Amino acid sequence: MNGMTAAPSPFSPADRPQLGLRERKKIKTREAIRTATYALVKEQGYDATTIEQIAERAEVSPSTVFRYFPTKEDIVLTDEFDPLIMEELRARPADEPWMDTLRYVMQKAVSLGMKEDEEVSRLRTHLMVQVPAVRSRMMESMSVTGTMLCEAIAERTGRDQDSLEVRVYAMSIIGALMETSLYWAENGHRDDFKVLLDRTLDVLEHGLSE
Amino acid sequence: MNGMTAAPSPFSPADRPQLGLRERKKIKTREAIRTATYALVKEQGYDATTIEQIAERAEVSPSTVFRYFPTKEDIVLTDEFDPLIMEELRARPADEPWMDTLRYVMQKAVSLGMKEDEEVSRLRTHLMVQVPAVRSRMMESMSVTGTMLCEAIAERTGRDQDSLEVRVYAMSIIGALMETSLYWAENGHRDDFKVLLDRTLDVLEHGLSE
């Protein structure tokens, strides 16, 4: 009816024939819901898009939409980079200066996120700026990333991952990255995100004292 | 019926007889709604407390509740410290080291917030930990504080307040403060918040380098 199910993706179900039909269908449904949502949001805006519409276009029932995503914001936002980032962090040599590690891993995470679908990245950050609910949800998920960062930092520095110091340090990084995304989106995605990221890490490293 | 309207507050309407009856009633209603909410939340928890219950106890209609607070979370969270903080920031001598200024102002803001009502501070931070919606809303309001911080930093350093560097720096501070509150609440408010604040500012100043 709408060709949505043929939407290409780096992880299309066809790539994993080892999975049962059930699993493959689930992945397909998930993708259909997300694709439908992106399309509708681009057409009408986030608030004007209802779950019912999404369900209709994705050719599932509204119940199913909620079975796949806990909230409407999650449909737009959910990604699964955290484990990947964690893996990269661990893969870096232990004697590498921490800031270099951070720089490297963040750059890599960004290029990964962009590759998946540049346009989606833009839509996401755009929504972050425009829709308070989405921004909030984004911050939520960032704080999850934060606890993960704590873990990595603790491993590297031998500190307690639950110590105030580690947690504060991690969250200041998260806050900084968050703001960088907002800045990028607010300025119409004109800048090269990687350059912004570099500047951000400079501030984190040396403070504002240029 | 419940003595709510007699709730003491540093800014009770009786203190400002210069205001018309209309204005005084508005302030009273606002306080009644908030007090009713705090009480109900303490009794039943946040989620179990409905707007209808709040309205009933505050002796207003549900419509009125929404006229005073845009969302349920706002009833619990809204405070008006930002302008005060801003004022304090400006009042510090321009040649004082920035970190000293920050330290002083934050300490002052905290003691101000505590004085108003220590128990409310605890309930608030407790809800921040327990209720995702409240935490999100809190982060939202923190980002407002963030743009205010940008202004102050820009004034002090002569930089552009919309520059990436200033915004990133401000948000890293906000993130850090946020996490400090969470830490405090998660650990059952056992620590002295001022001490935590000092440790946080140390991390911001010197990084994690012990």
Next chain:
DNA sequence: CCATCTTTTGACAGCTACTCTCATTTCATG
């Protein structure tokens, strides 16, 4: 003190995100 104008309020209807339950369908397995 009364009449008039304005602000505030309450009642009500309506929308939508989200939850829960249960019967039906769809896939997996021996």
Next chain:
DNA sequence: CATGAAATGAGAGTAGCTGTCAAAAGATGG
């Protein structure tokens, strides 16, 4: 193909939130 498990859809229900409109309460001028 039969049996069991998982996924789905339908429907009812809750609650946050919006908007409208008429009634009530405070402000104002004569």
